[in-house]
Amino acid sequence: MSPFEMAAWSWYWDNVSDFAEEMGIVADAFKEEGLRGSARRFFLRALGMIWRKVQEVRAENVKAEK
Numbered sequence: 001m002s003p004f005e006m007a008a009w010s011w012y013w014d015n016v017s018d019f020a021e022e023m024g025i026v027a028d029a030f031k032e033e034g035l036r037g038s039a040r041r042f043f044l045r046a047l048g049m050i051w052r053k054v055q056e057v058r059a060e061n062v063k064a065e066k
Contacts, residue, residue, distance in 0.1 A: 008046035016051075 015029040
């Protein structure tokens with residue numbers, strides 16, 4: 001992984017959980033990063049890709065449990 005990808009994964013695992021999402025903490029944590037312009041867009045894109053992958057794995061795990 002590139003340093004950027006590692007940073008995105010690290011940020012995701014440090015800041016995103018069901019609890020944090022429900023409490024609105026994720027949005028606050030992202031805002032605190034102070035990213036602007038293309039850095040913000042790239043980081044959001046990376047986080048979106050990570051989120052989708054996590055959702056896919058969760059769905060596969062639920063399917064496997066049935």
